[in-house]
Amino acid sequence: MPRKTSGTVIVVGASSGIGQALALRLAHEARPVAILARRLDQLEAVAKDINDKVGATRIYPYEHDVTDIESVDALFKKIEAEHGEVDELHFVAGVMPEVALDEFPTDKDALMVQINTIGSMAWVNAAARRFLPRKAGHIVGVTSVAGDRGRLDRPGYNASKAGQDTHLESIRNRLWRHGIRVTTARPGPVHTPMTEGLDVPMAISAEQAAKTILKARDRGRAIVYVPWKWRLIMFVIRNIPSFLFRKMSV
């Protein structure tokens, strides 16, 4: 299916997992792909691996700490100066530290909000500011099924993802009428470094997740569950009354 976007694309959080898998697929789309993450050595290894597969330089690594929201605009500008107008953004960065059931860690919660929510806001806003006057572009935010409900095991993660998800929805409602697409991708469990060592039932591979996300982008979907069966599961979970939900251990 022909895409509406063909300019430079930014993937925030691409040194591993879904971001890395997205970068590989995007690199095959005949366009420059700027990949961002905190760990430059890892990012450069990812870039080299993908460029070798493609046969040409399509991936350009940029060191970036998502908590450094002050630097987002300058980096966006730098990427556009070096590789041409950006018309697609994927925000994939996210953290999920271990939290015990009897732990109420404000520091960990703050970090999750800082990266998962505020980091996403900063990049989505930066893209929106540029895409709106151009009346073109596509923003893809990777949230999580965890944002659909406040569950007992990960209060901070659930809240950070819910915040990110709601922000994306608002931005979608602002931009859609101008021809700009905003896709929220809500993956279920995916085998990535973030879920390493955790018990992840029904998990899919990062490659499978990336494929599904890009298919949703091509179709201009607003919300996509990854894989699709999570739409049904989460429909049920979202509709469990609170008095029942608080007694359950899901």
Place this chain on the structure above:
Amino acid sequence: MSSTMNWRSESVRGWGDSVGGTSEVLRPTDQGQIVDALADSHGPRGVALRGSGCSYGDASINPDGRVIDFTGMNRILDFDAENGIARVEPGVTIRELWCHSIGQGFWPAVVPGTQQVSVGGAASMNIHGKNNYAVGTFGDHIESLRLATPSGELLECSRKENVDIFHAVVSGFGMLGCITELELKLKKVYSGRMRVWGIPTRDLDDNLSMIEDLKDESDYLVGWIDLHAKGKALGRGEMHRAVQFKQGEDPDGESMLSPDRQDVPTTLFGVVPKGWIWPGMWLAHHLGFVPMVNWAKFQAGFGEGWKSPYPQTHGAFHFLLDYVPNWNRAFSPLIQFQPFIPHAEASRVLRRLIEMCHDANLVPYLGVLKRHRVDKFLMTHAVDGFSMAMDFYVGGASRRKAVWELTHRMAEVVLDAGGRFYYAKDATLLESSFERIHGSGAVEQFRALKDRLDPDGVLQTDLSRRLLGSE
């Protein structure tokens, strides 16, 4: 003498089937017959030299005159398997050459898009391959050659002997004498295949910058361009990149160093005989589906990119023009226009040329981009820059006239930018362009050699009369 020679009246046409006529044709089988034939051909239309007849235009065309067709001189006289040096007659084809050498781990250093060309023709036109930027032209791999001149001499020419003649005969489009023997240096290969990438490219500048980025780490680079794409996508297409395996890198490929493992398949998807493809292409062309076919090919490139890199045999990678037998019938009559543009001007000039085709509503059905480098041959086409081969259908008098006019206008843009042209492809250049291509010094030197080696102007073609004048 002529009574003993078997000149036969035949129709002789250029490969694009757009020019040609009836000529008296002789097929000599040894050097003595060539010497006799040159001595015997002092008629007003002289004699043209012709190898396999793969020049698109009029480089081997001589209507109402004579043609020496040297395809009968196709013996491989010697092959030094230690150093990869082949001593051959001029009618040996590239195919015959590699079939002979590949079992011993050698492949011709420069091959064109079809394996049917003769090495004598390849030397005279100084042809190039998809590795011109890295290894130079065909002439750069000729060790020596023997020339029979119309003045009756037999000259050994090389970089040590008759140096000026050597550098003018190679690239001299058959104007200085007939090559009767050549010594060619082939290159060592360790696998019957190469590592190949198909890389979709989004526009012209993506193509150009990708070639610049990759040329130091690629053995072959060639870009297909969808010339129907406009606007932001102008010049989009697909790059094909190949890297040879080093010794021991591809053990499975060693058994493919054999002629029967190299050949392009004779069926498509293992089922459809390829002989059936060109009528389908003819239909697509005449029904106006070419823009759609180009679009589909561009989209298919994404699938090819996803499975890259993949191993591919030398034969399948190089001989795209042989992949579909008789494909030229689908588009004939056709001409090819292949300008060579210096590096700094390439983006601007190539963009302008594509726009001129769109404005004239004469869009080539095929565009091929390559990178070149300078060489020492007197009448060379090569520049430090890019070439874009554009294939035009020229059926019908009005379309033919329009394409000729368009190529004249495009040639002006190319020449203003210091560009050059290539006589194996040309059919439309004007006499006034010749000096602008090569500079007055080179042309003067070439004419002086012509006067010395062919004082009576025996060697003639439609191309030479068109460019050198019929003095």
